[in-house]
Amino acid sequence: MKQTFIITITIALLVLQAVSADILPVGKKGYTRCTKIVNTEEFPDAYFISHLTGPMIQGHENSLIDSDECLYYGYKFNTLQILAVSRDYVNTVGIDNIEASDPEIMVSDEDSPPATGYNDEDSPIIKETTEYSIAGFSENGLILYKSR
Template sequence: MFSFLLVFQTSNADVIPQNSHYFEKRVKIINIDEFPDFSFIGYVKHPAGKPIKSYVINSKDYLHIDGYKFNILYIVAAKKNYLLNKNLDSLNWEKNKSFLKANIYIDTEGGYIDNDKPISYIEEYYKIVKLTKTRIVLFKCAEAIFNNDGSPYTFREFDYIEQSKSDIYPFKKDNRIVETYTSGTVFKFLFALLITIFIETLVLFLFFKTRYKKLNISNKLLLITGLVTSFSTLPYVWFVFPTFIQSRIPYIIICESFAILVESFLIYKLLKIEYKKALFISIICNLISFSIGLLINYIISSEYTFFYALKTLFE
């Protein structure tokens, strides 16, 4: 039996989770050209430690690990004049002090994801912040998620936060990339907040100046209620729930339910009306604001996709 096992290699296969599909990951370091005196090299190793290959990294090509998904990619750099006429595969880059080592591990492999997330592939963009005497300081600066259902892709940018020496772990998987909210995200949130306040306050005025006119709710109290309800729910919907809920449909259901319940309670308390009326008004307010939000998002996304397509066409 032992000799039989020596003849045949064992095979490795993924066990595909139920109701899931594979998504590809494409990773680039986009500003290598800003360091013209250095060559950046990817060394691919088998998990058992066996070297597989090495290649020069440039800004145009995606990083890759060639074959087995558990292969490990090590990113290093050295002066171009040092590498002149040298065979990359013969250099002991792990011990050679002429090589700078990356401060983080970059995962270039995709994986399986629930079918309710229509992700086709993800592009990750890394930047070199600086070169120290021993390190290539990298960080993930942006991410684009492309979908397989025809919907527009999403794009996020990340800011770099200075790391202390204790935060740098060369050649160890380090997923502790600090993601902060960029100014673009904050402006989008503020825009959404203003739109939500305007729509839901307008709906409150329409209700209490027509259907519930006999309740004699003052304009000032209606305005305060519109402000308080929106400020009490939207920040959670934008910044808290996405941290814990990744699937799109559950996210929408939970967030809208949360908004309706919290806002109905606030309307009930602030305006001192029956809770049934408060709940009904809250449902209508959120239904209208959600629908208009979808429409605005669709218009903006469609225009962005159109102009991006034109830009790509003429590049």
């Protein structure tokens, strides 16, 4: 009986340590980040695609980027890449079959900020919006810059 109790307490302590990994530091509060690509309509021959990969995703998830909406990140350890693809190519192969390694694809080298963050508890910030604009294309990929 005593041995069972000790084993149960030991397992509970190990589980509690693993679960507390996402707890904010004392005196901090979380806030959301919204990242937008704001001028996609200036490039009518291209689709701009959010290409999401990560430990909780089998393969990848692709979605069209809408200038009015925040990019979706999902799990905090996911990686988000912004892709530019000709509309004809997407219409031929389908959005789900687009891979970042495809030679027909232009990939941005701009790092997207994570979807959440934290700051001091007394800070008035509850949401941060970052806007990126498309400057154009190069031989190596899609050129984005932080515009706001």
